[in-house]
Amino acid sequence: MQTTTDLQNAFPYEKDIPESIKLSEPLHQKRILINGEFINWTGPVHTVYSQIFVKKDGQEAAPLEIGSYPLATEKEAEMALKAALQSHDYGRGEWPSMGAEGRIKAMQGFTKGLKEHREEIVKLIVWEIAKSVADAEKEFDRTIEYIEETIKTVKQIHNESSMFKVTNGFIGQMKKLPYGVVLCMGPFNYPLNETFTMLIPALINGNSVLFKPPKYGTLLFNPLLDLFKEHFPKGVVNTVYGRGRDIVPYLLQSGQVDVLALIGSSRVADSLKKMHPKSNRLHAVLGLDAKNAAVVLPDADLEATIKEVIIGTLSFNGQRCTALKILFVHADIVDKFNTMLAAAIDKLSLGMPWDKGVSITPLAEPEKPGYLKECIDDAIAKGAKIINAADGGGNLGHSLMKPAMLYPVNRDMKIYWEEQFGPVIPVVAFDDPMAPVDYITESRFGMQASIFSEDPQKISFYIDQMIGQLGRININAQSQRGPDTFPFNGRKDSAENTLSVSEALSAFSVDSVIVTKQTPSNEALLHEILVSESSKRLNNKVIF
Template identity: 55%
Template sequence: MNLDLKSIFYSEADIPSEFNLAEQLDQRVFLSNGALLPWAGEVNEVFSPICIQTKDGLQRKRIGSYPVCTVKESMEALDAAVNAFDNGRGEWPTMSVANRIACVERFTHKMLEQKDTVVKLIMWEIGKSYADSVKEFDRTVEYIYATIDALKDIDRDSSRFQIEQGIIAQVRRSPLGVVLCMGPFNYPLNETFTTLIPALIMGNTLLFKPPKHGTLLHYPLLEAFRSSFPKGVVNTIYGRGNKIVPQLMQSGKINVLTLIGSSRVADELKKLHPKVNRLRAILGLDAKNAAIVTRDADLDLAVKETVLGALSFNGQRCTAIKIVYVHRSLAQEFLKKLTEEVSRLKYGMPWESGVALTPLPEVNKPAYLTECIEDAKQFGAKVINPNGGEVLESFVYPAIVYPVNEQMKLYREEQFGPVVPVVPFDDLEEPIEYLIGSSHGQQVSIFSNNAAVISSLIDPLVNQVSRVNINCQCQRGPDIFPFTGRKDSAEGTLSVVDALRSFSIRSLVATKNTEHNKDLLNDIVSENRSNFLSTKYIF
């Protein structure tokens, strides 16, 4: 197969109008303290990973710009969030669960009105296929409604009083305070909202910093945030993270840090907080998920799932399969089938039907992946598939690298891109030892048709990773399942229900079981004097 990578890029006139942006989006406002404040300062130019053919060669398409705010604006937004929480006495944290749900529902209706714009911006900002951008938006809306349903269940379970050992009590969940929410570029809407929405609906106030790649797609939602929630509950901060975030943490006013990104950044930020015992962290971090293909595996199934797991959205997923252990007796056949399957993947522009491989948003990523491949070659590996690792501007064709060993970067570093390192093994103890020694502990995939072999791997590996997948790729969903990791891969658990728990704490009101106290409780409940102490039942 001969690659003509230049031909995958379009001229401006050839881009289908239904997928093009109506106009460049130059954002000059940010949301703080209940208002869309104008910005006249420095801005960051946003260029798509999608290059355009011009008379001067390939050039990244400019799609807009956004504010680069300073520490001053960030600290003012923090003050707004602190004031809105008001030590737990603010309108939002004391609001009834039913009314908070109504606000989130109102926001979701307004969000749906912006679907077309947001989906196109996902595609243009990070190069995700149009079909997958639509899926990301729809899955996010489904997640919001699932969160609402889960909160209703929790609230219904909490609506009764308990009497134990002469004590009457009602146990509910209450908010934690001010949340600093930072999402990732690879799922800039969905994974951001899997922390932002549960944090919000539980009564916390927010500072929201959009990801570096995937900032503009949140702009159409700012008015929905502003008009759906009380003043100061949602505040956006823009700017360079290394300039504005340290002072936010050093203030000691951040109660919850939620970050989906690197463990190094998370460690640095946590250390800046002056009262670390008061800081709760909900983190989705690095992962180097392994696939283990045993001698008893169905090779066709293993190859199919490996390609899905390793190369969906160009391998830019924390749940991606990032290293493959294959039994040496099957290695050559596995590589042959894997090469054939990769060659069938359609590559091109995100709006093309059936496209699987698209340009990469990070400017330095092609050079890094090339560096990893060259490093592997120095230590004896080869690129197995034709054209593997070829680069043009923002596009990298997938590379299957074999045999990978412990001397190589691809063995230990999370490549987060379309490179598939394959390691041969003779004894199952080898992949087990790899996972034991790894600083990552998110997931593993086991491919085998032998129940005894599978069980021999399950028991040691459930104590190394948070999810063991049998004969299927690593993945996050369904969202009702817990999503977390061991070691440096995560802190806290995210599922629809677990996220609500992560952004809240159990609180209770208790009194001795006397007639006088029962009369007091009855009066409070019957007269609706408290939003916390209540027997209202949300349907």
């Protein structure tokens, strides 16, 4: 059993932190990139503390100060917006006019530079959000793969769109063009990868970007500011720092932001969209909340199911939008399932991100432990128990929490409806086949679900009953985002638009058609434009 004292003792003395992961000194970021130039910041800053508590001789363990970043104001936000508008220049600016080949070369140069900062960025991910070293490395590497796959797809789309279509007496060419100015805000849990799944397609399509880093996971972008400055024209990438409530309303209320790209909460997305005075103009690309359910049927292979459920519920402490956040287990097997899952949880290693084989690390958000305790206390007050309490389930030491299994959970509990985004696993017993279906139908979220069964008829029943409410159904597998070539979306309050490689490129671009009647004179006219290469937009160049 892991007691509160055991969990507190898992935190290191400063002298015992491995040299390979130590930050040489706090990173006090004093630069803001606007219009291709750095503004040296001398104003107020936000001090960044890691939720990896550190013990120093003779002192209690405390969050470690790892740096700071500017708390910029509406003034800097206005400067960034003007720079983005000027660089785009109604689609006539250098970057949108450059064409796919030029933008690909710029992105390739950026990616080469990004690879050189792998070690530094991985360290900052570890310290800023307490992600394990292995997972931080995986996030970085997956981001590189995403960029490279995006570049490959851009070439393919460009080459296909370079062809002309002749139909019904018309000749036309259809290509994708940028929207204009994109406000990009990523999440803390995958601060590099998820942010770049919006930022990269927005940029490579020719948009200008206002980039606001997440509240937790800001410092890791400091090494990239030089790369943004070096590889993209002035005003194409502008960083926006400060408290969201102080600067984001100004940007949206200006009516000059064309795309809101946000991975975060539906509550925030709703309020931001309403700030824009031209609702028909604002294009939204949103990845939001989720309450992904697993449905475990009596014939499921429980050994294989437990392996998937453990990963699905507790990877990165359950701090993933794609995590399994509620388990519907058939009453015939729920006791056996609970016993097996509790045993599997107890085998997980809790500790620091650099500990070998660690599964559960400190929670990234300072307020999260208190919220999770509220959820647990509410469930217990309404009839649930912590199934793995004997193993320390629910115990908390500073920011490190032993995962808690709650059972039986019912609809009157907070944990039944709310997205916990942490290591608390609610289990609901059911015998009515429609119970999980009704839950998914009633839920305001609609991202994913997982079905565990060996019966084709039962699987087919749940697919057909639930698919109209969800973006993805997983069969005998955890909920997850990848592969990145698969559409990643959601219904209801879980998403707007689709994020994956090809779909994201479409989400950050708008169709453009140039057409003329098929007559000899018009054919000769098009031929002359193509041969002379007098138009940047109307051309049939192929990228190899």
